[in-house]
Amino acid sequence: MKEIKYCIKLQNLEMSVHCLPGVGLDSNIYVVTGNDPFIVDTGTGIHIRQVIDQISRVISLEKVGRIVLTHRHYDHIGGARFLMKELGAKVYIHDLDAPPLREGDGWATLSELGGIKTEPIDVKSIREGDVFSSGDHEFRVYHTPGHTAGSIVLFDDMTGSLICGDTVFVGSVGRWDLPSGNYDELVKSLHRLLSLDAVNLYPGHGPFSLGDAKHQILNALRCLGEV
Ligand SMILES: [Zn+2]
Numbered sequence: 001m002k003e004i005k006y007c008i009k010l011q012n013l014e015m016s017v018h019c020l021p022g023v024g025l026d027s028n029i030y031v032v033t034g035n036d037p038f039i040v041d042t043g044t045g046i047h048i049r050q051v052i053d054q055i056s057r058v059i060s061l062e063k064v065g066r067i068v069l070t071h072r073h074y075d076h077i078g079g080a081r082f083l084m085k086e087l088g089a090k091v092y093i094h095d096l097d098a099p100p101l102r103e104g105d106g107w108a109t110l111s112e113l114g115g116i117k118t119e120p121i122d123v124k125s126i127r128e129g130d131v132f133s134s135g136d137h138e139f140r141v142y143h144t145p146g147h148t149a150g151s152i153v154l155f156d157d158m159t160g161s162l163i164c165g166d167t168v169f170v171g172s173v174g175r176w177d178l179p180s181g182n183y184d185e186l187v188k189s190l191h192r193l194l195s196l197d198a199v200n201l202y203p204g205h206g207p208f209s210l211g212d213a214k215h216q217i218l219n220a221l222r223c224l225g226e227v
């Protein structure tokens, strides 16, 4: 019985979350499909024309009304300004990571490290418990500070799909030593993610993992010597 449930989860997942692997420094970009599709993270913006082309192969661009950012870093938010204009979409980010984008703070977004300005973006704040529905699936926002103060993950408990930004990766764990990062908060957030019934892990960089999200989260805690 358990196995049947598991297969259904995987089938649903493949239909709802589509990964555009990050090129160069770009983060991965996720397209959550359905009647009301949305995009998670945007890369640096360097390859934005390619990104738009790739998105258009997955969904109709005119259907995309929302772009959700997992956190403030430039490798995730750099393409947001162009993409929001091109798609006519609204951009959402957690309350605590919104100010650097509104103010164009290139040190907080880390763009200045590459000599790139962060142009101010009009973003909407999101918080713990907010829900992004694609029509087919509902992804709930969990505030998971540690990598940055306003890092979030999106979790769909129907499919067990966890879009987790830079908090945890397949085979490793997010950094906590950048501005607004915090080790204790990261550990706490990882324990929280472990308590979710996650099946599939969609990180901000590198490969995604179908079927062993819990194992990956546990592995991240092991990397830190916290289990
Ligand atoms: Zn990143």
Ligand SMILES: [Zn+2]
Pocket: 071, 073, 147, 166
């Ligand atoms: Zn990051």
